Amino acid sequence: MSAAVYVGRLGGLAVALGIGAAVGVGGIGVSWASPPDTAVQSAQDASGKQGATRSTPRRSAAAPRAAESVSSRMPAPRKSAAAARDSEAPTGSQLAADPITVSPTVEFVDGIVQGRLNATSARFGDTSCAGEQTTSCLKYAFVSQGPSTGKLNIGTVPNSPTTQDPQSFTTLPYLTWDLDTGAGKGTQTFEVRVTEVTEFDAFATGLPVVGGFAGSVITALQQTALLGTLLAPLIGSSVLTRIDVDVATLAPGDTPLAFTYRVSSFDGTPISTNFFPANGIEPGEVAPTVFRAPGLAGPGATNPYAPPVPGTTSASLVPPIRDLRADDYNVISWDQRGTFASGGILQMDNPFYEGRDVSELISWAAANPLVKLDRRDDPAVGIVGGSYGGGVQFPTAGIDPRVDALVPSITWNSLISSLYPNEIFKSSWSTGLLLALVNVGARLNTEIYTGIATGLLFNWISPTAQAVLNSSGPTTLLSQITAPTLLLQSTVDGLFPPAEAAANAQTILANPYGTTVKMEWFCGAHGYCLDPAPQPGDLIGDSVAWLDTYVARVSDAADAIPTFQWWDQKGIRHTSSEMPFAPGFNQPVPYTATGEGGLLPIIPVIGGSGPLRGPDTLPPVLLSFPLNQTFATEAQNAVNTAVTPPAGSQIVGAPQLTFRYQGLGTGKAVFAQLVDDATGRVVGNMVTAVPVTLDGQVRTVSVPMEAIAYTTGAEDSLTLQIAAYASLYFNPSVGVIDISDVRIDLPLRHQTP
Numbered sequence: 001m002s003a004a005v006y007v008g009r010l011g012g013l014a015v016a017l018g019i020g021a022a023v024g025v026g027g028i029g030v031s032w033a034s035p036p037d038t039a040v041q042s043a044q045d046a047s048g049k050q051g052a053t054r055s056t057p058r059r060s061a062a063a064p065r066a067a068e069s070v071s072s073r074m075p076a077p078r079k080s081a082a083a084a085r086d087s088e089a090p091t092g093s094q095l096a097a098d099p100i101t102v103s104p105t106v107e108f109v110d111g112i113v114q115g116r117l118n119a120t121s122a123r124f125g126d127t128s129c130a131g132e133q134t135t136s137c138l139k140y141a142f143v144s145q146g147p148s149t150g151k152l153n154i155g156t157v158p159n160s161p162t163t164q165d166p167q168s169f170t171t172l173p174y175l176t177w178d179l180d181t182g183a184g185k186g187t188q189t190f191e192v193r194v195t196e197v198t199e200f201d202a203f204a205t206g207l208p209v210v211g212g213f214a215g216s217v218i219t220a221l222q223q224t225a226l227l228g229t230l231l232a233p234l235i236g237s238s239v240l241t242r243i244d245v246d247v248a249t250l251a252p253g254d255t256p257l258a259f260t261y262r263v264s265s266f267d268g269t270p271i272s273t274n275f276f277p278a279n280g281i282e283p284g285e286v287a288p289t290v291f292r293a294p295g296l297a298g299p300g301a302t303n304p305y306a307p308p309v310p311g312t313t314s315a316s317l318v319p320p321i322r323d324l325r326a327d328d329y330n331v332i333s334w335d336q337r338g339t340f341a342s343g344g345i346l347q348m349d350n351p352f353y354e355g356r357d358v359s360e361l362i363s364w365a366a367a368n369p370l371v372k373l374d375r376r377d378d379p380a381v382g383i384v385g386g387s388y389g390g391g392v393q394f395p396t397a398g399i400d401p402r403v404d405a406l407v408p409s410i411t412w413n414s415l416i417s418s419l420y421p422n423e424i425f426k427s428s429w430s431t432g433l434l435l436a437l438v439n440v441g442a443r444l445n446t447e448i449y450t451g452i453a454t455g456l457l458f459n460w461i462s463p464t465a466q467a468v469l470n471s472s473g474p475t476t477l478l479s480q481i482t483a484p485t486l487l488l489q490s491t492v493d494g495l496f497p498p499a500e501a502a503a504n505a506q507t508i509l510a511n512p513y514g515t516t517v518k519m520e521w522f523c524g525a526h527g528y529c530l531d532p533a534p535q536p537g538d539l540i541g542d543s544v545a546w547l548d549t550y551v552a553r554v555s556d557a558a559d560a561i562p563t564f565q566w567w568d569q570k571g572i573r574h575t576s577s578e579m580p581f582a583p584g585f586n587q588p589v590p591y592t593a594t595g596e597g598g599l600l601p602i603i604p605v606i607g608g609s610g611p612l613r614g615p616d617t618l619p620p621v622l623l624s625f626p627l628n629q630t631f632a633t634e635a636q637n638a639v640n641t642a643v644t645p646p647a648g649s650q651i652v653g654a655p656q657l658t659f660r661y662q663g664l665g666t667g668k669a670v671f672a673q674l675v676d677d678a679t680g681r682v683v684g685n686m687v688t689a690v691p692v693t694l695d696g697q698v699r700t701v702s703v704p705m706e707a708i709a710y711t712t713g714a715e716d717s718l719t720l721q722i723a724a725y726a727s728l729y730f731n732p733s734v735g736v737i738d739i740s741d742v743r744i745d746l747p748l749r750h751q752t753p
Contacts, residue, residue, distance in 0.1 A: 099123070099237035100138070100194050106243065108250035111257050111277040111325075112304050114157050115243065117167040119194045128166035130155070135202035140167070143191040143240065147272060147341035150174045150245075151260050152190045156303045170304055172274055173247050175261035180369050182255065185248040192243060195222060196236030254283045256370055258304060262341070263334075263364045265357045272341035273361060274300050276321055276331040277370050286372040288552045289330040289365055291358065292318065293385025293392050297436035299340040300333030308540060317386045317409040317488055317525065319540050327544060328552065330370055334361060336388070338443040346437070346444050348415065348472035349388060355395030355477075358383070362402055378402045382483075382551035384543060386410050387496070387526070391473040394504070397485075398477025405550035406481070407543045409488035410525040412496045413503035415469035422703065424669045424689035425455035427730040428610075428629035429495045429526075435626065459668060459731050478507040484516035484558070486546045488539055491566065491709045492527030492685040494630050494728055498707040499654060506581050516550075518558075519579065521566035521652075521709055527685045528622055528631075531569055538573075566652060568711040569676065569683060576749075580653050580707075590656075590745040591649065593720065595641030597659060597739035600724055602667045602694075604732035607637025608725025609671055609687050629730065632687040634675050635723035641742050643674065643718040650749035651710045658702040659722070659742045663694040665735010671726035672705055675719045683718065684708040687726045694735050705744075720744050 099122050106115040120126050121138055129137040142152040150173045157168035169192070177184035204214040222228045222238035251257040256277040262270035278287035294300050301321055308323070309316040321331045337357055338346025347353040365371050365379050372380045382405035383393045390411025397403040412418045419426045430452050437444060451465030461469070485508055489501035498521050505517050522539060523529040545557035562575035578585045612622060612631035621627055645651065657672050673687040686706035693699060710718075722739060725731075 098239075099232060100196065100239045102192075102194055102239065102241040104192075104241065104243045106245055106250065108257070110279055111281070112170055113173060113245055113247070113250055113257060114168065114170045116157075116165065117154075117169065117192060117194065117241070119167060119241075121196055121237070124196060126167070128155075129197050130166045135197055135199050137197050139195050139197055141193045141195070142169075143193055145189075145191065147270070147343075148174065148262055150188050150190060151274070151302050151341075152192070152243075153303050154192065156305050158305055162307075164305070169243075170302075171243075171245060172258055172260040172302055173245060175259045177247075179367070180254065182248075182251075182253040185251070187244055187246045187248075190243040190245065191240055193238060193240050195219075195238040196232075198234065198236045200234050201236055254369070256281050256283065260302075263361055265337070265344075265360045267344075269337060269344035269357070270342060271337065271357050271361065272300065272335040273364070274302055274333045275365075275368065276304055276325055276333075278328050278330050279325045281330075281370055283369075286370055287328055287330050288372045288380040288382075288547075289332060290319075290324050290547060290551070291361070291381060291383040291385075292321065292324070292331055292333045293358075293383060293389030294333065294336055294339075295386055296388035296433060297339070297440045297442065298388075300335045302333065308537075315386070317539050317543075318384050318389070319543055323540075323544070327548070329547070330368075332361065332365060334358075336392070339440065344443070346442050346448075348445070348448060348468070349391040349395060350472050351395030351399055351475060351477055352471070354392050355399055358392060358396040359400040362396075362400060374402075374404070380404055380551050380553075382407065382547045384409075384547075386488075394474035394481065395477055397483045398474070398480045401480075401482050403483045405546055406483050406485040407488070407546055408485070408504075409539070410490050410493055410496055411500070411504075412473050413500040413507075414474075415472050416466060417503075418496050418500060419469065420455070420461055420466070422669070422689050422691045423460075424691060424729055424731075425459045425461065426495075426689075426728060427456050427459075428626055428728050430455060432626040432630065474504055474507070478504060479511040481508050481511065482513045482515055484546070484550045485518075486542065486558075486561070487517065487519040488543075489519065489521050490525035490527055491521050491523055492529060493525050494632070494685055494687070495526040497686060498684075498709070499704075502579070502581055502707065505579055509579070517579075518561050519564050520561075523567055523571065526630075528618070530681060530685075531571070531679065566709045568650070568709050570711065570713075572711065574650065574652075574711075584750060586653065586747040587750045590747050591645045592743060592745050593641060593643040594744075595639075595720070595742035597641075597722075597742050598639045600639050600670070600722065600737050600739055601637065602663075602665050602670075602724040602733055602735040602737060603637065604725055604734070605727075606725075607635060607723075608727065609633055609635045609638075609673055609682065609721070609723045610727030629727040632673050632682040632685050632726065632728060634680050634682065635671075635673070635721050635725075637725070638721040638723040639739050639742070641720040641722075641744065643720050643744060643746070645712045645718070645746055645748065647712055647714045647716070648751075649712040649746075650751065651708060651712070651746050652749050653747040654704040654707040655747070656702065656745040657688070657690065657705050657720075657743070658700065658745075660698065660700050660740045661692060661737050662696065662698045663692065663735055663737030664696050665694040665733060665737070667692065667694055667724075667731070667733030667735050667737075669729065669731070670737065670739075671723045671729065672703075673721050673723065673726075674705075674708065674710075675721055676710075677717045677719055678713075678715065683710050687723075687728055689726070689729050690722070692737065694737060700741075 103118040127137045129139040140154045152171045154169045155166045156170045159165040173188050205211045258276045260274045263273045306320045324331045335342040337344040366377045384407040386409040390408030393406045393408045447465050447468040451461045487501040489498050508517050548555045549558035565575045609632045611628040669689045674683040688705040
């Protein structure tokens, strides 16, 4: 049974969304070349024929790994004969004749083809450019031969529990063999460029403005035969080395190994896909599979040894391949449509495109003899991923009921409510997302470019561009999701605020399938956790428990996860058996604060909320454009109202703001936020665009503010600010507005004594 069977759910979706040509494949760029046809296609066909009839034993659960080092989990490596011959150290005469010598070795360790460059420079020895070593060292770069060849990562193999060997590498050979028998394995060649970095190189590339251009010129000169040799004393030498990987010798027969392959999607678009077998799996055994979705502007993960990412970025919320394999899961990652080695045009997690791509990958995985099946053509599979990698999970599970569990983190319910709330364009985040996509050469639906351009220039998005955004992500398919879903959302996420996860949870719970849904609000991700310590360890632990319960079905650990849990502004964890939108979650009467208001001049930038300017202890990227523009800060040009909820109050949800106003000017919005008087910080980094019409008429506006998670201490108080400008919604408007009769209603959680 192919993925096409499950696409019937899309039948009425086009009418429901009101879209047509808007989600076409218009765009820019050129697709990658087509994959080799004969050998690789026959390998897929052969495995597909076997997948429907095979019967294999169940894998046992992986042993606990908490006290083990990485090396202790690795079986003895297997070297190929060619690698062993190439591993001899260079002689002194060789070093004199060749500025750089490279003698790569290759071995096979528990499903992974890996090795070491063993590069040596006559001037710099084997010193690698890593950490604070930025000059008088060697740097290494994989030279890809195209999208339909293998992949290689450098500096990935651990040489201690906390460090990696900078000259090590791991490879993903391109699938050319029959997965059931191993027939068709051969030798594949990878190329790596080894380059000396001199003090001149470091100086030139570090120059402001011209540094990037200087780097390109130096690279070109190093690779030019005559000039490169003449200038080597100044700019360093560079050599291209070949690494021959004899897959048949390293992993003979049907020995499980990690590989990459371009899977043909429903419309023929090649999707670059990576497969990693569970640790210790043997031929004839099967394991459940986790799909690890990439974030926006990021490739599918290919490093099998990457540890959990510290902090609370989107990557730090997703269990790494290393840990999933050790927990007895196969792992599949992929490059999303329109990015990196995949073809096609990026459609922003559209169910008609990216959703169907993942459904095709599920069908492809079902034919792999290492993949555990719940039933014929139905693999035991869960999906994890953050941001864009969270957004693709809903359209996939909405059209394909074979998905057994979802763990989406920091993702959206609607790109309209996220990027164009109250018809006010969230320019700073939109700029950052577009720059990230352009930087990696992504190929986008042109309506996405158009929408961002008109939003930045005119604070307006056309109906056609809105249709594209509305068609992306969850859409109406949330009502079709049967897979148990664990939602992880950040309380300081100015891109996808907590209300996005709450809307997803509420819609899924309202569907007729009785789907299990739980939700966690934490500090971090697209925002930055300025006050409490981050909680990624708790989140990853819950993610794995969710997979163990609903995909592997080896425990009931997910039962212990509360229906709803959150961390407040001080990092204190709270739990509830009810969702925050449940009728009994809050007290029937909210806390209300009122204020007289005042006259507010509308001027751009000066005295507004944002950008972030310090402290200097923050990561430099947060203090640089465009990310610094995404933060809310205490405003100087604002109308203020004191807010003093009773001590011990738990505010978990969206305050309601109401005020009267009269004004003239070009602005479309003012901006509301709550400031913690004890810290001077905006609660949750949340600023709400409040739409106004400045035509001289007296009007009243009432809007829900962005949701927050705040606990009032004995000495705590808040200040409601209505500011004229917020860098998150950069909009150079001018005018004046007279605000009066300000009222804010704070939801107070009902706490049982």
